[in-house]
Amino acid sequence: MLSTEKSHSKREAIGFVKKVGSGGDQSGGAGSVGIGFLSTKSLNQGSDTKEYTLHHHFALDCVAIPKITISVMASISLPSICPSAALSFQDKCKEKTKSRSSSKSVFSVKTKSHGQITMAVAVNTSRFDNITMAPPDPILGVSEAFKADTSEMKLNLGVGAYRTEELQPYVLKVVKKAENLMLERGENKEYLPIEGLAAFNKATAELLFGADNPVLHQQRVATIQGLSGTGSLRVAAALIERYFPGAKVLISSPTWGNHKNIFNDARVPWSEYRYYDPKTVGLDFDGMVADIKAAPEGSFVLLHGCAHNPTGIDPTPEQWEKIADVIQEKNHIPFFDVAYQGFASGSLDEDASSVRMFAARGMELLVAQSYSKNLGLYAERIGAINVLCSSADAAVRVKSQLKRIARPMYSNPPVHGARIVANVVGNPDFFNEWKEEMEMMAGRIKSVRQKLYNNLSAKDKSGKDWSFVLKQIGMFSFTGLNKTQSDNMTDKWHVYMTKDGRISLAGLSSAKCEYLADAIIDSYHNVS
Numbered sequence: 225m226l227s228t229e230k231s232h233s234k235r236e237a238i239g240f241v242k243k244v245g246s247g248g249d250q251s252g253g254a255g256s257v258g259i260g261f262l263s264t265k266s267l268n269q270g271s272d273t274k275e276y277t278l279h280h281h282f283a284l285d286c287v288a289i290p291k292i293t294i295s296v297m298a299s300i301s302l303p304s305i306c307p308s309a310a311l312s313f314q315d316k317c318k319e320k321t322k323s324r325s326s327s328k329s330v331f332s333v334k335t336k337s338h339g340q341i342t343m344a345v346a347v348n349t350s351r352f353d354n355i356t357m358a359p360p361d362p363i364l365g366v367s368e369a370f371k372a373d374t375s376e377m378k379l380n381l382g383v384g385a386y387r388t389e390e391l392q393p394y395v396l397k398v399v400k401k402a403e404n405l406m407l408e409r410g411e412n413k414e415y416l417p418i419e420g421l422a423a424f425n426k427a428t429a430e431l432l433f434g435a436d437n438p439v440l441h442q443q444r445v446a447t448i449q450g451l452s453g454t455g456s457l458r459v460a461a462a463l464i465e466r467y468f469p470g471a472k473v474l475i476s477s478p479t480w481g482n483h484k485n486i487f488n489d490a491r492v493p494w495s496e497y498r499y500y501d502p503k504t505v506g507l508d509f510d511g512m513v514a515d516i517k518a519a520p521e522g523s524f525v526l527l528h529g530c531a532h533n534p535t536g537i538d539p540t541p542e543q544w545e546k547i548a549d550v551i552q553e554k555n556h557i558p559f560f561d562v563a564y565q566g567f568a569s570g571s572l573d574e575d576a577s578s579v580r581m582f583a584a585r586g587m588e589l590l591v592a593q594s595y596s597k598n599l600g601l602y603a604e605r606i607g608a609i610n611v612l613c614s615s616a617d618a619a620v621r622v623k624s625q626l627k628r629i630a631r632p633m634y635s636n637p638p639v640h641g642a643r644i645v646a647n648v649v650g651n652p653d654f655f656n657e658w659k660e661e662m663e664m665m666a667g668r669i670k671s672v673r674q675k676l677y678n679n680l681s682a683k684d685k686s687g688k689d690w691s692f693v694l695k696q697i698g699m700f701s702f703t704g705l706n707k708t709q710s711d712n713m714t715d716k717w718h719v720y721m722t723k724d725g726r727i728s729l730a731g732l733s734s735a736k737c738e739y740l741a742d743a744i745i746d747s748y749h750n751v752s
């Protein structure tokens with residue numbers, strides 16, 4: 225407690241303030257940092273909590289000092305205080321002192337002390353001192369490290385964001401056109417409804433399921449706009465937590481780094497199913513099916529609709545059918561994460577084929593969508609959560625509950641990205657332009673994938689088969705490099721990537737393919 229009240233305080237001692245401890249200390253070495261009178265008053269009658277006030281002291285910059293000692297040099301009015309007894313209260317101090325500009329500092333302390341006191345005070349004590357430092361995000365933290373690297377050779381293959389051949393961020397031309405149109409129309413910035421922009425919700429569901437899909441005509445899909453893929457997944461996770469208590473979500477091993485965080489934070493239990501086979505650098509299809517089969521009936525199965533992140537390994541159409549069989553058999557609920565529609569193959573329809581096949585079987589399912597990658601709207605946070613239900617009536621109820629979840633989380637979603645998507649999808653010329661640009665982006669990624677493979681196989685004389693690079697799809701390649709090898713990529717070659725061996729080919733230029741191949745070959749063969 226910091227108090228300016230003087231009326232009940234009594235001068236009791238002359239004290240000096242001295243720094244102890246070192247964490248966070250910016251003031252230099254140990255020593256006295258202030259001197260003055262101490263006074264106390266009992267905060268509550270009969271309580272042993274006293275407020276200590278340091279009056280008229282000389283003070284150096286105590287604000288930057290985490291711990292100080294207050295030593296009472298002479299007792300004035302409290303007979304029980306004598307010059308050299310000690311009272312430590314650094315953890316109990318209720319408020320940080322202000323000693324730089326004020327002539328008075330006040331602390332509250334529980335004291336049982338008799339006799340002289342030396343008080344160790346946490347001057348800069350915060351109510352948040354028990355909050356420890358969070359580790360950097362394994363994906364976004366890579367970009368921070370990249371920025372700090374001064375090497376000319378550095379390459380950021382960490383974050384999944386599209387770059388041009390010049391390794392610059394790219395704003396789609398069609399997005400700029402849609403934005404210009406929006407400006408011309410002078411659209412306002414009023415709140416959207418909780419479920420988002422109606423035109424966006426219609427467009428996004430049509431893009432996903434196909435405009436003429438019967439599930440849309442039957443009004444069996446509950447769609448609300450979400451805060452991109454992540455926010456949409458989070459709302460769906462809250463729905464699961466609320467209406468399917470105890471149900472597990474099965475997640476592929478490995479998966480996109482944020483999936484586990486999302487379900488953990490939503491308090492939804494999850495477990496992993498086998499997905500990646502390090503021996504083949506391919507899909508462990510038998511393991512996947514066996515694990516889905518072994519899960520408790522009625523589990524949610526999280527599936528990457530296309531371009532699996534981080535592996536870039538997708539099931540074949542035949543494998544998708546078998547996955548659907550086992551999910552149906554076990555009465556599980558498929559939960560698709562579609563973050564790369566159109567970006568994987570270059571075709572919006574092809575990349576939605578897994579979802580559409582499940583829907584055509586009459587299955588109920590959830591789909592989170594994102595427009596971060598395919599429209600390059602990373603920072604606009606635009607996506608959607610769709611729940612396909614077996615009846616229109618169920619869809620209405622589900623939608624009402626999705627809105628109920630969204631309202632206290634973020635109230636209503638942002639409008640800008642929603643309008644861009646609605647304009648692009650709703651205007652045939654823009655829509656065609658978008659498809660062309662998406663093909664161009666997907667094509668550039670495919671071409672560096674091919675070039676990387678060519679360099680790897682030409683330069684590596686060990687006979688290692690690098691063809692897995694070509695079999696993978698989408699933005700990423702899972703190189704099979706372990707953590708130490710990935711560290712070597714960064715430390716020696718200035719190639720920034722996630723420590724699971726994933727590289728984003730969207731951040732690779734044709735000109736850097738040879739350099740990257742050298743780095744991979746060196747890390748693979750010379751580091752274990």
Ligand SMILES: Cc1ncc(COP(=O)(O)O)c(C=O)c1O
Nearest residue numbers: 452453454480533561563594596
């Ligand atoms: C598999 C997967 N799901 C969801 C997302 C969510 O991305 P955003 O929240 O930017 O839409 C990503 C982004 O990398 C992803 O790879």
